[in-house]
Structures are given as structure tokens and as C-alpha cells.
Amino acid sequence: MSLRVRYVVATSAITLVTLGAASIAVTLAVNASQEHQLDLALVREAREEAAEADKLGGDELAISNRPGPFANDVGPLTKYAVIYGPGDRVIAQTLSWQRDPPPLSELPPPDGNCFDLWSAHEHLRAVHVDLPSHEGSSLLLAAPRADLDGDARFLERAMGTGFAVALVWTVLVALAVVHRLTRDHRTIAEVARRVAAGDLAARIDLRHGDREIVQLARDIDAMIERLGLLLGLQQRFVANAAHELRSPLTTLYGELSHALRRSRDASEYERAIREALESTSRLRRLTEDLLAVARMGAAGDEVGEPVDIAELGQEAIALVRHESDAKGVTIEWDGPGARVIGRAHDLVRLIRNLLENAVRHTPPGGKVSVRCRPGPTRVELRVRDEGPGVPAAEREQIFEAFYRGTRERGANDGGTGLGLTIAREIAHAYGGQVVVAAEEGPGAVFAITLQRAP
Numbered sequence: 001m002s003l004r005v006r007y008v009v010a011t012s013a014i015t016l017v018t019l020g021a022a023s024i025a026v027t028l029a030v031n032a033s034q035e036h037q038l039d040l041a042l043v044r045e046a047r048e049e050a051a052e053a054d055k056l057g058g059d060e061l062a063i064s065n066r067p068g069p070f071a072n073d074v075g076p077l078t079k080y081a082v083i084y085g086p087g088d089r090v091i092a093q094t095l096s097w098q099r100d101p102p103p104l105s106e107l108p109p110p111d112g113n114c115f116d117l118w119s120a121h122e123h124l125r126a127v128h129v130d131l132p133s134h135e136g137s138s139l140l141l142a143a144p145r146a147d148l149d150g151d152a153r154f155l156e157r158a159m160g161t162g163f164a165v166a167l168v169w170t171v172l173v174a175l176a177v178v179h180r181l182t183r184d185h186r187t188i189a190e191v192a193r194r195v196a197a198g199d200l201a202a203r204i205d206l207r208h209g210d211r212e213i214v215q216l217a218r219d220i221d222a223m224i225e226r227l228g229l230l231l232g233l234q235q236r237f238v239a240n241a242a243h244e245l246r247s248p249l250t251t252l253y254g255e256l257s258h259a260l261r262r263s264r265d266a267s268e269y270e271r272a273i274r275e276a277l278e279s280t281s282r283l284r285r286l287t288e289d290l291l292a293v294a295r296m297g298a299a300g301d302e303v304g305e306p307v308d309i310a311e312l313g314q315e316a317i318a319l320v321r322h323e324s325d326a327k328g329v330t331i332e333w334d335g336p337g338a339r340v341i342g343r344a345h346d347l348v349r350l351i352r353n354l355l356e357n358a359v360r361h362t363p364p365g366g367k368v369s370v371r372c373r374p375g376p377t378r379v380e381l382r383v384r385d386e387g388p389g390v391p392a393a394e395r396e397q398i399f400e401a402f403y404r405g406t407r408e409r410g411a412n413d414g415g416t417g418l419g420l421t422i423a424r425e426i427a428h429a430y431g432g433q434v435v436v437a438a439e440e441g442p443g444a445v446f447a448i449t450l451q452r453a454p
Helices: 003-057 146-196 211-260 266-299 309-319 321-327 344-361 419-429
Strands: 080-085 089-093 114-119 122-130 138-144 305-308 330-334 339-342 367-374 378-384 433-437 445-451
Touching (some): 003 114, 122 146, 211 266, 305 309, 309 330, 344 378, 344 419, 344 445, 419 433
16 A cells, blocks of 8 residues: 555544544533533522522422523423422422422432432433521422433434544545545556566556656656567577577588598598688687676676776787787777776776777778777777778667678678677676767777776
């Protein structure tokens, strides 16, 4: 459950609890107010009745014909009155008592406080007071609570009905809000299940709604798009790798099979062995490059160490010296040394791959230049060849595994098709980058950017 949904549920629960508590408080307050008004009327009427009791009966006490207490706007209430004498004796009572009045022993002391009592199944509100002129005598004055109890029941029903309506309405509103808030979550979850099942064409495509959810949906769509591209690249990589491996294996198998069909002289066997050796060498290089790509892709960001880029550059130049000398290509290094972050053997391979690529595409007798330019936090190497260059539309594609360009640079030049891919992976592993620089002039310029050591 998301934070917003929990907030809605918690707010609805707090609202219902508050509304219920408010309903109970209002009910109690109204009932208490009405009961207080009745109590005031009873006490006032009891005092007046006690004051007139002597005058009406002489030596004997009597109850007046005064109407009952006025506790509301309807009119006087029915008066229930009893005068008790010494020894729990009833001296006088009103005709409203259908049965005998309650015994004096069952009544609270005559302290003037109001209380409830039942008489013949009728609920009464009463007050018990002393008669000052006659010691041992007291007056019980009561009035029916029918109106008070009826109002209380009506108020309870009204508050209960209001609370029930509010409860149903709050639940419906909360459900609607929760449904709306979770609708986008359900859509995202459904797309995630489809992608997990292999449907990489599934998209959330959420354009309206909560800003954070919309942004999350866009990020997930972008992730699915990227995942589809990666899976497509992986499938193409596997297919291209199988194709590249098949070519030297087919050549190797054909040469060996042809050599064994009939007896040959030493020169023919030597030629077959040389061709088989060339195919084996190409197969070995391709296998090494495939292993390098797999290692760099699985390792993630490497932990490097400070190394001198000029020393690594000279080592890489020495490793490609055989190829450059065979074509008469000169390799020149320009620039001071600088310490960068990386592992020596990985960075040597990075520079060597770019140098091999440059030598292969430089015409015989040409020149490959390497320029080093240290910066405050970065060190840049630029490898320039004198080949046909790289079209602007292919400057990113040439870093894909086994990519073949549309011009002379894409022809079968004896490479494995993984050199530039490995170079970029190595640079990425150490926080760097390899790009094709957009510079004027003949040939192509590959720019390497690496982190400078503190």
C-alpha cells in the first residue's frame, strides 16, 4: 500500500472517529442541558410548594393546586407530589400517583438534589426537600421524563442516522479515492507482469495523473525500451559471434579436410598448414576478444590505480609495431605524461585496440598520431589516422559489436569487429569515454577521456 493510500485510509478513519465522538458529545451535552433545565424547574417548584404547604393545611400539611413545573415551551408538566411525615407516614399526595408513592426509606436524603425514579413503569425526575416548619417532614416532587427521554431518543436516532450516512459516504469517497490512486499502480503492475512474461512491447504510456506516478511510469517505459534494445543487441551479438566463429572454423575444417583427401608434397602440406594456422590465429583473437567483452560487461566499474598514460601508450605502440612496420605506417606520440586512474593491462589494451584500428585503416606509408593533453581532472588522448574517416551517422554505431560500416572503413579488414567495443567498455569501467571526434581533415580521430589521478 502506497503512502498516499495509507494517508487516505488514515484520514478517513480519523474523520469517522472524530465524527462519532462529536455525535456522542453533542448528544450528551443536549441531554444534559435539557435535564438541567428540568432540574432547575423541579427545585424551584419544590421550594415554592414547601413554602405553601403550611398555609394550605393549617396544622396538617397539604399540597397546593399549583400546576407542574414549566420545563419547556409546551406547557406545565404533570405534578407528582408527596408529603412524608415522621415514621415514613404519607400525609398528602397528588392524584397523579397511580399507585402508592415510593416509601421514604427508598428515597435519597432531602438534600435538594434531583434524581430519577420509576413509578408504575413511568420514568420520573424527582427532588426531595425538607419542610422547615415541620421537623421530620419532607416533600417529594416529581415530573415525568417522557418528553426528555423522547427528545434524547430522537437525538440519538438523528445522530446515529447522521453518523451512518457519514460512515457510508466516507467509505464510498475513500474507496473512490483509493481506487483512483491505485489505478495507476495497477496499470504499472500489469505492465511489469507482461514484461516479466516476455512482452517487451508493453508500455504504461501514462500522461495524466499524479506527477510522481507519471514520472515513474515514464522511467519504467524508458527502462523497458532500454531493456528491449539491450536484449536486441544481445541477440545480434550472439548471432554475429556465431557467424564470426563459423567463418574461421569453416576455413580451418576445409583446409584440413582438403589436405587429407590425397597425398601431397611438402610444399602443399606447408601451404595448407599455414592457411589453417591463419584461421586458428584469427579464431584465437576472436575468442580472446569475446572473453574480454564478457569480462568487461560483467565486472562493472573497475577499481583502478594511478598509472602513467605515457608509459602505457609506449607499451601499446610496441605491441602493434609488427603490424605498423608491415604496412610502413609510422606511429607518433605527442604530449607529456600524466597519471590516470585504471589498471595498466586494461588501459594498454584500450590504446592498442585504437592503434590497431588506426593502422588497419591508414594507407601504406601513412602516419598515425597520438596526442596527449592532460587537464585539471581529465586526461585526453586523440588517436588520428589517415584513412577514409567515419561518416557522422555511424560515429556511435561503429562501437557496436561486429558492426560493419557502409564505406571503405566497413570492409573486411582482418579485424574481429570487437576492438572498438572493448575499448569503449574499458573506458566506461574507469569512468572515462571513447568517442569519434568531429574534426576537420582527412582520417578519423578517436578521443579517449580518462580520470586524472589526484
